[in-house]
Amino acid sequence: MSSPSIRVESVSKSYGETKAVNNISLTVEKGELYGLIGPDGAGKTTLFRMLTSLLVPDSGKAEVEGFDIVNDYKNLRRILGYMPGRFSLYHDLTVEENLAFFATIFGTTIKDNYDLIRDIYIQIEPFKNRKAGKLSGGMKQKLALSCALIHKPEVLFLDEPTTGVDAVSRKEFWEMLKTLQKKGITIMVSTPYMDEAALCDHVALIQKGNILSIDTPEKIRSQYKFPLMRIRTDNMYILPVDLRSFPGSESAYRFGDSVHFSTKEELQHPGLRNFLESKGHHQIEIEKIEPDIEDCFMAFLRNEKREWRNNRL
Amino acid sequence: MHRFLGFVKKEFFHIFRDGRTMLVLFGIPVVQLLIFGYVVTNEIKDIKIAIFDQSKDEVTIEISNKIISSGYFKLEKNLDNISNIEEIFREGYVKEVIVFEPDFARKFEREGIAAIQILADASDANTANLIVNYTNAIIMDYVKKVNGSNQMPMKIEPEVRMIYNEGMKGVYMFVPGTMALILMLVSAMMTSISIAREKEMGTMEVLLVSPLKPFQIVTGKVIPYVVFAFINAVTIIVIGHFVFGMPIKGSVLFLLAESFLFISMALSLGILISTMAKSQQVAMFISVFVLMLPTLLLSGFIFPIENMPVILQWLSYIMPPKYFIIIIKNIMLKGTGIAFVWKETLILFGMMLFFIAVSVKKFKIRLE
Incomplete structure (x- = not known):
């Protein structure tokens, strides 16, 4: 049994009154692709900055590859690759100059580590003389990843790498991460996109500095205990409100162009269809679906609120 | 060392590729000197x-x-x-x-x-x-x-002679003043802005996480500006001497050495500003209001310090350009050596050490 790559023990961090990270503990095994999933402002970036030694936790302990994030930050900085949320590239330098610069400050060269980045870099190499500021979001992302990888880090921290990137590039990006994972690099990635969670080995759902759940994506989904359906009608605007007034309703949330509706118990479609027709909806489509991570996330949030309310009573 | 050189190289790229930086570095000094030389003058002519x-x-x-x-x-x-x-x-x-x-x-x-x-x-x-x-x-x-x-009856008449500036030439005032102003601008403002820019773009995070030491990051940022500020100093001396007839009675080498000291002092001040400023705008703001205006108004460049209210006179004692102006006037007009300006030199040196000490203390190896 090898020791874990990242170990976080009851770490907290506040900015004034706001608790950005509240007593979080988690463990990431070597070679894992670990997802930190949560909406904006959940505390993902703060946790990343603590793990990359950029911030000191108020309390708690954390280790990355055996290096304490506070006392051993110098050694830690040598073995980690970090890609901050806003692809920190030099916009006035060309693609190649950016990569060469990051290689130099880590005491290596593009040539030495070309193997590791080849698959990624080859896609942006045709634009190597273009200024980084003139690249598309997807290309910036690939360049930033190449820069974070150029010194062969043992652990890779990617803070919201897919934000502001088109769907095709996002898919490509996750494929790249899978390839990197096969090379033995531990990867911790944060994202606000719940659909990306399914691609991780383990995910931690995080909200307002608290962890809601940590598990494999499959297990998280299997914990979802309500019947779930996707509903579309001609009046999407009022639909969630109407659905919540349905007897035995558990939740109704807008998901893209449809509403995900769950009930406390199994129920018959005609009853629901009649209910919606009586509310004036037409072209009603109801389809039973399997829950995805976002459904689970919402369920966890509701649970939290209920518990919180119960505790208060 | 290789890392460090790579960093300095990157810094030169930034400067050469940004039109505005180039303009501030090379356009403004010459234009300002010419403006002060030809327009802002209290000379009597025609x-x-x-x-x-x-x-x-x-x-x-x-x-x-x-x-x-x-x-x-x-x-x-x-x-x-x-x-x-x-x-x-x-x-x-x-x-x-x-x-x-x-x-x-x-x-x-x-x-x-x-x-x-x-x-x-x-x-x-x-x-x-x-x-x-x-x-x-x-x-x-x-x-x-x-x-x-x-052979009229004896009569006492005071004979006033304006020593060191017989013609009451404005050039003797504005060359040292402009030099102080421009070196302050180039050194302090440009470094503080360039460090603040790394923070703003988020690249500072990556630099901090890299094996580069904070000391290397700061020195790497500063070195290009030392070079450019020094080029500016030489340019101003050359234009002042050959275009406006500013004499250089003392040793040129000593003059350059003192300029170098002043540049280093201004750079350490720039670093100090950048440790406080989170964005380029804040850095710019502090530079203009904390450096430029006092340099113009309180250093004796435009208004004589002796005529100021006492409080402002005290304030002028903490204005670094004041001492630099005294030093270069001494060297250029009187041709004195270190023996006469050691006090001012020491003050500048002390200020530099102070700014560096505070910066080192304030510079963060982390983000907060």
């Missing part, structure tokens, strides 16, 4: 005057010629009627009118006293004062010469 000579004898003509040929004045018009005086002032070109009384030569020779009236347009009070003094001096000079041959 002031337009009119003469109302009611006597037109050999004495008045000689005095008139002496005034006009001095180079300070230019005769615009000979008046023949007293009522023309006001009219010509109203037109605004003529700043001074000299009136000789009738029978001037005869009165001067027989009675030993003759009257000249000098009228000056005091809507610009400083200039009026200056031109009246100049005119006076020229007339007194003439009187003295005449008296000298006549």
